Amino acid sequence: MKLRRAAAWFCLCALGSRAAPGQAVLTGLVALPKSHAAPVANKRYEIVSKSGVLAPDPPIAVVYLDGDFPPAARAAVARMAQKDLAFVPSLLPVRTGTRVEFPNLDDTYHNIFSFSPAKRFDLGRYRSDERPVPSEVFDRPGLVTLRCDIHEHMRALILVLDTPYFVLSDPAGRYRLPGLPAGHYTLRVWLSSRTTLARPVDLAAGAAREENFP
Amino acid sequence: MSGGPEPRPAEVRGFRGRLLVAMMLVVCLVALGFYLAQRRVAADGRRDFERQFQEEAAALRGVEEVRDAMLAERCRALARRPRLHAALEDDALDLLYPSARDEMADMMGGEDEPGREAAPYALHARFYRFLDGRGAVIPPPDPAAVGALEPADQARLALSALAESPQLGELVRAGPGPGEAVDEIIAMPIVSSETGGIIAAIVVGFRPIDLGAAVGGAGIQSGLWVGGRLVMPALGPAERGRLAAALAAELAQPRAPGRSLEVAIGGAPQLLFYRRLNAGSAYPPAYEVGVYPLAGLLARQRQLEWQFGGIACLLLAGALGASHLLSSRLSVPVERLAADSAENRVQRQRAEAALDSTSRDLQRSARFSADASHQLKTPVTVLRAGLEELLAAENFTPEVREELGALVHQTFRLTSVIEDLLLLSRMDAGRVQLAFAPVNLRRLIEGWLDDLGALPDELGLEVETELPPALHISGEQRYTTLIVQNLLENARKYNRPGGRIRIAAREEPGAVVLAIGNTGRPIAPEAQEHIFERFHRAAAGENVPGHGLGLNLASELARLHGGALRLARSGEDWTEFEVRFRPAGERT
Numbered sequence: 102m103k104l105r106r107a108a109a110w111f112c113l114c115a116l117g118s119r120a121a122p123g124q125a126v127l128t129g130l131v132a133l134p135k136s137h138a139a140p141v142a143n144k145r146y147e148i149v150s151k152s153g154v155l156a157p158d159p160p161i162a163v164v165y166l167d168g169d170f171p172p173a174a175r176a177a178v179a180r181m182a183q184k185d186l187a188f189v190p191s192l193l194p195v196r197t198g199t200r201v202e203f204p205n206l207d208d209t210y211h212n213i214f215s216f217s218p219a220k221r222f223d224l225g226r227y228r229s230d231e232r233p234v235p236s237e238v239f240d241r242p243g244l245v246t247l248r249c250d251i252h253e254h255m256r257a258l259i260l261v262l263d264t265p266y267f268v269l270s271d272p273a274g275r276y277r278l279p280g281l282p283a284g285h286y287t288l289r290v291w292l293s294s295r296t297t298l299a300r301p302v303d304l305a306a307g308a309a310r311e312e313n314f315p
Numbered sequence: 316m317s318g319g320p321e322p323r324p325a326e327v328r329g330f331r332g333r334l335l336v337a338m339m340l341v342v343c344l345v346a347l348g349f350y351l352a353q354r355r356v357a358a359d360g361r362r363d364f365e366r367q368f369q370e371e372a373a374a375l376r377g378v379e380e381v382r383d384a385m386l387a388e389r390c391r392a393l394a395r396r397p398r399l400h401a402a403l404e405d406d407a408l409d410l411l412y413p414s415a416r417d418e419m420a421d422m423m424g425g426e427d428e429p430g431r432e433a434a435p436y437a438l439h440a441r442f443y444r445f446l447d448g449r450g451a452v453i454p455p456p457d458p459a460a461v462g463a464l465e466p467a468d469q470a471r472l473a474l475s476a477l478a479e480s481p482q483l484g485e486l487v488r489a490g491p492g493p494g495e496a497v498d499e500i501i502a503m504p505i506v507s508s509e510t511g512g513i514i515a516a517i518v519v520g521f522r523p524i525d526l527g528a529a530v531g532g533a534g535i536q537s538g539l540w541v542g543g544r545l546v547m548p549a550l551g552p553a554e555r556g557r558l559a560a561a562l563a564a565e566l567a568q569p570r571a572p573g574r575s576l577e578v579a580i581g582g583a584p585q586l587l588f589y590r591r592l593n594a595g596s597a598y599p600p601a602y603e604v605g606v607y608p609l610a611g612l613l614a615r616q617r618q619l620e621w622q623f624g625g626i627a628c629l630l631l632a633g634a635l636g637a638s639h640l641l642s643s644r645l646s647v648p649v650e651r652l653a654a655d656s657a658e659n660r661v662q663r664q665r666a667e668a669a670l671d672s673t674s675r676d677l678q679r680s681a682r683f684s685a686d687a688s689h690q691l692k693t694p695v696t697v698l699r700a701g702l703e704e705l706l707a708a709e710n711f712t713p714e715v716r717e718e719l720g721a722l723v724h725q726t727f728r729l730t731s732v733i734e735d736l737l738l739l740s741r742m743d744a745g746r747v748q749l750a751f752a753p754v755n756l757r758r759l760i761e762g763w764l765d766d767l768g769a770l771p772d773e774l775g776l777e778v779e780t781e782l783p784p785a786l787h788i789s790g791e792q793r794y795t796t797l798i799v800q801n802l803l804e805n806a807r808k809y810n811r812p813g814g815r816i817r818i819a820a821r822e823e824p825g826a827v828v829l830a831i832g833n834t835g836r837p838i839a840p841e842a843q844e845h846i847f848e849r850f851h852r853a854a855a856g857e858n859v860p861g862h863g864l865g866l867n868l869a870s871e872l873a874r875l876h877g878g879a880l881r882l883a884r885s886g887e888d889w890t891e892f893e894v895r896f897r898p899a900g901e902r903t
Contacts, residue, residue: 150404150507214398216407216414246405248397255397 123306125281131274131290131298131314133160148191148246148256155246155258156293157192162314163260164276165194165267166302168286173265176200176238181247181257183211188247188257194267194291195239195259202236205229212250219243219261226251244294260291283308290314334641342631349626353619360612361586365575368588368605371537375603382521383481383501390503390517393418400507403447403515411445412455415517419443422519423462439522441498446516450474453515462520465489472518474597477504479513484598485541486520495546497523497539500598536606540589542599547606554580562589562604577609584609677743691733699726735864738797739849742871749791749875753899756786756829759796760818763803774812781819787899788827790876795896798872798880799829801865802892806833809890817891827898830883832891843882869894 134156149158177199182189184206195201205211205228213235214223219242224235239245239261249255260267270276283306290298298314393399398414401407422440442462445453452473455461464472468488482502487495498520504513523539538547545559558578565576566589575588586609589602702723706716741747764778788795806816814834821828838846845851847870850863866880873880873894883893 155404214401216398216401216405216410218406221407221410246401248401250397253395253397253400 123283124279125283125304125306125308125310127164127166127276127278127281127288127302127304127310127312129164129276129312129314131162131164131270131276131292133162133270133272133274134292134296135160148188148258150256154293154295155244155256156296157258159272160274160292161192161272162270162274162276163192163194163262163267163291164270164278165262165264165289165291166278166281166286167262167264167289167299168284170264170266173198178202178236180204181259182206183213183249183255186252186255188255191257192269193257193259194269195261196265196267197242197261197263198238198240199261200236200238201259202234204234205231210251211255213247214250215245215247217243217245220245220259223250246294258294288312331643335635335639338635338637338641339631342635345630353616356619357612357616360615361575364586364607364612365588367535368590368607371605372590372603379499383483386501386503386519387481389418389422390505393517394505394507394514399505400514403505408447408453409456411453412457412461415443415445416460419461440519441522443517443519444469444472446472446474446477446502446518448477448514450476450516452518464520472500472502472520474502474516476597477513477516478502478597479504479506480595482596482598483593483601484596485523485539485592485601487539487541487544487546495548497541497546499523499592502598535608538604538606539592540602540604542601545604547604550580558587558606562587562602565589566600566602578606580606584613586612680740680743682740682744687736689737692730692737695726695729695733699723699730702726732864735868739864739868739871742875747794747875749794751789751791753787754790754792754795756788756795756799756820756827756896757782757784759792759799760803760820763800767803767807774807774810774814776807776810776813777815779815779817779819781817783820783822786820786822786827788876788896789899790896794872794875798869798876798894801869802831802880802894805865805892806831809833810835811888822898825898826878827896828893829896830891830893832883832889834888835890837885837887837890838882843885846882847880 148155150156173196177196179193179195179199179201180203181193181201182204186207186209189206193201203211203213203224207229210226210228212224212226215221220237220239222237224237227235239259242261242263245259245261247255247257247259266278266281268276268278281304283304285301285303288300288302292298300312300314302310302312304310393415396414396418399411399418402409402411402414419440423443440462442464444455444461444464447453450473452469454469458464465488468486471486474482481504484500484502486498486500488498489495499522500518500520502516502518505515505517506512507514536547536549538545538550540546540559540562543559543563545555545562547555547558550558558580561576561578574590575586578585578587586607588605588607592601592603702719705711706719706723711719738747760780760782764780767778803816803818810816810833816834817830817832819830819832821830842851847866849867851867870880873896877897878895880892880894883891885891
């Protein structure tokens with residue numbers, strides 16, 4: 102519910118910014134790495150580790166605009182639920198300072214924790230009836246690997262970004278980043294814990310550019 | 316006379332010697348058997364030691380396997396721990412040990428409890444360290460929580476590379492006390508449950524499994540040889556160093572090392588068994604060492620040697636005695652035979668000597684009687700001639716003439732005796748050789764009967780003859796006549812008045828038997844065996860003429876004829892002699 106609300110809010114924001122004059126739009130196609138696993142009918146994003154590299158599978162990219170932006174007026178709230186012994190979503194980009202809630206939608210205990218330098222926390226064991234919903238504020242940019250201490254296979258990534266302009270590509274690698282202020286930035290594409298592509302972009306007011314990777 | 320060769324004393328000695336040698340050989344073989352048995356006992360002792368060592372090793376292995384299995388399971392569990400993965404993968408090594416603390420708590424727990432210390436062996440770890448993906452030791456933030464180690468000791472836990480299989484090793488380090496502490500270390504890989512790759516390893520140090528007094532015995536020392544160092548608290552440093560060097564030299568052999576070697580500790584021989592504890596491990600090779608004192612075994616061996624030696628000696632002595640006894644007993648009959656034969660020889664020689672002398676005496680006497688006869692015959696002839704001359708003279712009275720006639724008759728008797736003696740002596744000397752020819756016995760008897768008829772018949776004897784028409788025997792007429800005449804003369808002489816003489820001859824196969832019987836007083840039984848002796852005249856009265864040589868002569872002559880003369884019977888007014896001749900035509 103919250104997720105949906107957040108998404109709606111996000112969309113509204115995006116639409117509103119697009120509606121505003123002088124705002125640039127970036128679109129493009131990211132060449133995603135090949136999927137690790139064979140395609141299955143019920144696609145579910147999950148984080149896999151190969152040779153110590155964490156990447157979503159099937160591949161998906163986070164495209165964001167890196168620059169010097171004023172801090173957020175108020176703290177955003179995001180959600181990462183645990184459903185069917187998996188994190189949903191498994192890859193969550195958030196802006197620095199975002200509070201992420203971790204509702205347990207399963208009938209079993211979960212114990213979310215992270216040893217990542219960007220954010221170390223341990224929510225302890227809790228069930229779906231835990232109130233308030235356990236949450237953490239991610240105030241440092243970086244990649245945070247989330248695990249469940251009870252279910253070893255569960256893993257998720259929270260990409261804490263110091264920018265309000267970021268978007269997840271679709272499975273094909275297409276993205277659309279609207280409502281961008283004009284200026285000189287770096288456009289980055291996060292593909293895995295090891296691979297982040299970067300490209301400087303100059304955005305003119307109201308411009309609509311296409312940036313494909315690579 | 317004596318049968319077979321005589322056993323000489325040398326042969327007897329040789330026989331006894333051979334017997335002795337054979338017995339000694341048997342005893343020696345028995346002794347050899349004892350020796351071999353003793354050798355086998357020694358070998359068995361060593362095998363027992365080795366078996367003991369192997370059994371201990373097997374017991375240890377059993378415990379180790381349980382422990383290793385537990386540890387492996389624990390490592391798998393650890394590898395499944397998301398926190399551990401998080402710490403390793405999310406660059407949070409500082410959280411590695413805290414993350415594993417809960418998991419390792421029960422393994423580490425109890426190390427400080429005094430009760431656990433006394434346990435015979437423990438599955439509780441003394442320390443643990445993580446190795447990163449390259450095999451380097453990840454230093455713990457709080458070493459006391461994971462088992463304190465000197466930095467140098469900790470560094471020795473590192474591996475050049477992580478292996479998929481558990482790596483065993485032995486860590487020898489300065490202990491809390493004066494001696495050295497030994498830890499058995501096991502490096503277990505932590506395999507990512509996600510990728511299957513080895514992301515790290517955990518090295519756990521255990522107290523060495525000490526079966527304590529459960530196994531082993533007096534003087535048996537067990538220890539550990541790791542990378543040239545020998546850990547054997549019971550030994551002094553010098554001995555330990557020497558032993559370690561010996562073992563190192565043994566292990567340095569290019570060939571597959573054996574399982575034992577003989578060493579000396581303080582001059583006492585020991586049997587050292589060793590066993591690789593961590594075959595194929597990346598850690599330095601470690602050997603379990605068991606030192607078993609051979610002194611006891613050797614002492615037992617020596618004792619056995621003495622016992623066996625004593626028994627063998629006793630046996631040898633006994634066998635020697637027995638063989639001596641046996642050989643002497645065996646050789647007794649031989650010796651007796653030898654002694655007997657010696658005695659026999661002496662007796663025979665004596666007898667031969669006696670015979671020789673008798674023969675010589677006989678010869679001498681025969682010659683003497685022959686000489687005497689000759690010397691006597693001449694004077695008798697001269698005497699008779701003189702008497703006959705006197706008798707021929709006319710100037711004697713009839714009484715003198717009768718006396719002279721009696722004297723002449725006596726000279727005839729004397730001549731007869733002398734002739735008989737002469738013949739006998741010739742026969743005794745073996746000088747009488749018969750010229751065998753057929754002799755008509757019937758005619759010979761008839762001739763005598765004619766002569767008898769010519770004699771004045773004082774007794775009125777009746778003569779019966781029962782003779783076959785032809786009766787030829789093999790003999791010499793002269794001597795045959797003498798036999799027959801003597802017998803017939805006796806039959807006439809010893810008859811009674813109105814008596815009877817019976818002359819019968821019969822032919823038997825290979826013999827002609829002439830029986831001459833006469834009535835008259837029989838020969839006394841006690842005298843019968845003597846009647847053929849020289850100068851024996853039975854109980855004949857002095858009025859019976861004769862000189863006691865007749866039967867003897869007849870008997871001797873019959874023997875010369877190849878026959879025999881015997882007294883057939885004598886009793887109840889009948890005495891009968893029987894003489895056997897060989898029939899004519901038969902040669903000797």
